[in-house]
Amino acid sequence: MSRYRPLPRKFYRRPADQVAADLLGRFLVRRVDGTRLVARIVETEAYLGARDRASHAWQGRRTPRNESLYRPGGVAYVYFIYGMYYCLNAVTGEETNGEAVLIRAAEPIEGGEQMARNRGLERRPRPGDLAGGPGKLCQALRIDKSLDGQVLNVEPLRLTWGDPSDPADIALGERIGIDYAGEAADWQLRFALDGNPHVSKPLPWRSAK
DNA sequence: CGGAAGATCCACT
DNA sequence: GTGGATCTTCCGA
Numbered sequence: 763m764s765r766y767r768p769l770p771r772k773f774y775r776r777p778a779d780q781v782a783a784d785l786l787g788r789f790l791v792r793r794v795d796g797t798r799l800v801a802r803i804v805e806t807e808a809y810l811g812a813r814d815r816a817s818h819a820w821q822g823r824r825t826p827r828n829e830s831l832y833r834p835g836g837v838a839y840v841y842f843i844y845g846m847y848y849c850l851n852a853v854t855g856e857e858t859n860g861e862a863v864l865i866r867a868a869e870p871i872e873g874g875e876q877m878a879r880n881r882g883l884e885r886r887p888r889p890g891d892l893a894g895g896p897g898k899l900c901q902a903l904r905i906d907k908s909l910d911g912q913v914l915n916v917e918p919l920r921l922t923w924g925d926p927s928d929p930a931d932i933a934l935g936e937r938i939g940i941d942y943a944g945e946a947a948d949w950q951l952r953f954a955l956d957g958n959p960h961v962s963k964p965l966p967w968r969s970a971k
Numbered sequence: 972c973g974g975a976a977g978a979t980c981c982a983c984t
Numbered sequence: 985g986t987g988g989a990t991c992t993t994c995c996g997a
Contacts, residue, residue: 845978901991939989942988973997975993982988983986
């Protein structure tokens with residue numbers, strides 16, 4: 763099934779904003795304990811490296827925590843935040859320039875029951891409950907620091923061709939939770955499938971059409 | 972509904 | 985010591 767064929771390295775070796783838009787509709791395929799979990803990406807954000815105040819690579823900052831950001835495109839950058847959550851990024855770019863795409867939300871395709879258990883949900887999940895936000899998504903797919911720096915085209919975590927979006931259905935807006943970032947806070951680097959209920963925060967987005 | 976607060980790690984000042 | 989690419993619960997309107 764070609765939907766589950768992994769994206770090639772070349773896919774990631776472009777500017778982060780381009781990759782962020784192109785990742786919408788692609789599948790996250792996670793193998794854990796012999797179970798396959800699949801989710802379709804519906805929301806992403808681009809982080810532009812040294813020139814982007816909101817980026818962990820702002821002004822070239824380099825620490826053990828963000829080391830993966832400086833590898834060539836095609837690996838995962840997973841970091842721990844707020845003392846409780848993980849966030850998953852795909853590192854992008856031809857050069858090692860600290861660019862990445864934050865995977866913010868996805869729509870469950872396979873293994874929804876397992877995802878609900880991973881999230882500790884009792885009630886029947888409503889749209890967005892399982893992976894409608896970067897922290898939820900990592901919890902549902904059991905993504906943690908052990909995947910940091912791993913390539914994204916092999917088990918146990920792959921990004922595959924999936925069910926790509928029509929560029930006309932992509933909405934964009936400002937990134938979330940980066941009010942401290944000065945003018946970079948206004949940059950239109952958040953991408954989502956227009957009107958998709960699994961998105962983390964619906965906004966009056968400007969359409970990219 | 973919306974806003975506030977708490978949970979609690981790690982990089983940086 | 986401070987605050988963050990978050991989420992949940994609790995409270996009041």
